[in-house]
Amino acid sequence: MTRYTESIRASLRDRVLDAAYGLVADAGWGGLRMAHVAERAGVSRQTCYTEFGSKDALGQALVMREVDRFLDGIREVLDGHGSDLRAGVTAGVEFTLRTAADNELLKAVITSQRGGDGELMAHLTTRSEPLLDTATAMLGAYAAHAWPEVDEYSRELAVECVVRLTVSNIVQPVASPEATAERIARIVTRVALLAEPE
Amino acid sequence: MTRYTESIRASLRDRVLDAAYGLVADAGWGGLRMAHVAERAGVSRQTCYTEFGSKDALGQALVMREVDRFLDGIREVLDGHGSDLRAGVTAGVEFTLRTAADNELLKAVITSQRGGDGELMAHLTTRSEPLLDTATAMLGAYAAHAWPEVDEYSRELAVECVVRLTVSNIVQPVASPEATAERIARIVTRVALLAEPE
DNA sequence: CGCTTGACACTATTAGAGATTTTGTCTAGT
DNA sequence: ACTAGACAAAATCTCTAATAGTGTCAAGCG
Numbered sequence: 306m307t308r309y310t311e312s313i314r315a316s317l318r319d320r321v322l323d324a325a326y327g328l329v330a331d332a333g334w335g336g337l338r339m340a341h342v343a344e345r346a347g348v349s350r351q352t353c354y355t356e357f358g359s360k361d362a363l364g365q366a367l368v369m370r371e372v373d374r375f376l377d378g379i380r381e382v383l384d385g386h387g388s389d390l391r392a393g394v395t396a397g398v399e400f401t402l403r404t405a406a407d408n409e410l411l412k413a414v415i416t417s418q419r420g421g422d423g424e425l426m427a428h429l430t431t432r433s434e435p436l437l438d439t440a441t442a443m444l445g446a447y448a449a450h451a452w453p454e455v456d457e458y459s460r461e462l463a464v465e466c467v468v469r470l471t472v473s474n475i476v477q478p479v480a481s482p483e484a485t486a487e488r489i490a491r492i493v494t495r496v497a498l499l500a501e502p503e
Numbered sequence: 504m505t506r507y508t509e510s511i512r513a514s515l516r517d518r519v520l521d522a523a524y525g526l527v528a529d530a531g532w533g534g535l536r537m538a539h540v541a542e543r544a545g546v547s548r549q550t551c552y553t554e555f556g557s558k559d560a561l562g563q564a565l566v567m568r569e570v571d572r573f574l575d576g577i578r579e580v581l582d583g584h585g586s587d588l589r590a591g592v593t594a595g596v597e598f599t600l601r602t603a604a605d606n607e608l609l610k611a612v613i614t615s616q617r618g619g620d621g622e623l624m625a626h627l628t629t630r631s632e633p634l635l636d637t638a639t640a641m642l643g644a645y646a647a648h649a650w651p652e653v654d655e656y657s658r659e660l661a662v663e664c665v666v667r668l669t670v671s672n673i674v675q676p677v678a679s680p681e682a683t684a685e686r687i688a689r690i691v692t693r694v695a696l697l698a699e700p701e
Numbered sequence: 702c703g704c705t706t707g708a709c710a711c712t713a714t715t716a717g718a719g720a721t722t723t724t725g726t727c728t729a730g731t
Numbered sequence: 732a733c734t735a736g737a738c739a740a741a742a743t744c745t746c747t748a749a750t751a752g753t754g755t756c757a758a759g760c761g
Contacts (some may be wrong), residue, residue, distance in 0.1 A: 338722090338723070338724095339723075339724070339725090340723080340724095348591070348733085348734090349733065349734045349735070350724095350725095350734095350735095351726090351733075351734070351735080352732085352733060352734080354724090354725065354726080355732090357732090358725095359724080359725070360723090360724070360725090415675075417675070462686070462690055462693075466664070466668070466690060469667070469668055469671040469672075470664070470667055470671075472671065473667040473668075473671050474667075475672065476615075477615070488660070491660070492660055492664060492694055495660075495693055495694045495697040496690055496693045496694060498697065499693040499696065499697040503690070536752070536753095537752075537753070537754090538707090538752080546704085547704065547705045547706070548705095548706095549704080549705070549706080549755090550703085550704065550705080552753090552754065553704090556754095557753080557754075558752095558753070558754090650739095676732095687748080688757090694714090
């Protein structure tokens, strides 16, 4: 398989996945028809099957793509803020809140929401459950790099706070993403920077 | 209506509610039959209707009782720890985690979980939504009393942390209630006690 | 009175048969 | 490498009849 064919195929996969994403957003996973996906992607139904194998497999590929994109986004945001952990956290949290707000699918994955329109998740043992673990690990590594002077236990505490508070604010938002991110970063800074009292 | 009749009636209501609680736990709200409730409570079906009016009304009464009991429990736990906020928070969180663990109904209310076996909540505008708000307010008042030297903003931050982290750990537990409560109290202490850096 | 019992209409839930879609595969054609 | 059409098998919808449950009434009992 040549390089060229590979890139063609990749763009084809992406077109199909894009179509699927839009249709799932409109009608939910249950209302998704392979025929519609094919049509919207400008491709034959058969091609979808040869490329993905089955509707379920297409679903898996879809959430895997979304998850990977999200994780890449987080990585990018974090890397873009060098050693300023506070700024990194603020930006990362805001990015996550915004993503969850306008990507129903990722919101469902992040909050581990079952049932509802996201019947999609019903059978996704793959890279969807470990999402939060991966994000936590990434944030932990970033924290270790950006705040080497903080002891490990405090860093752990802080990272757990970021993740849990962020998810909490996705499920039950009270303010804008900016304001919330700012607030969470503030909390987390305190958790990390205060040595154990008493 | 005499005092005596009142207490008789109250105990009758309680017996019926107890029966309903057990049956809901077994079969879910959807699987609950008024006839079974009456039978288990040792009461006629008609009595249930004269007392509560309808199945839905009985459901409301049930969750209201559970919510009130929970709130009373929190109040008691908090009051039992005088001015030691840290101890109070630890005990309160542990109480909440334990309650959620063995009271499916309250767990559903606390986490605002919709659908599932708790189809009960589908139509409860009453004292179920404000639960977290009430608990938050109680904790806030308690904090103001136990930690007067901490500025209000820091207290707000800390209270929000307790509530959100507790709910988060109900939804996704990683350790025992004791360990988790201890951890949350530690985090919250840091949030409250650290003056704003930079 | 306060409760039980049995009877009742009305409504919601369930079960099954049949029609209709959709999935997933195959084959021939471009 | 993809499209197009045809197809069996499986899933989903639809409608009907039967069943079960809710909510109300009136009669009876201590």
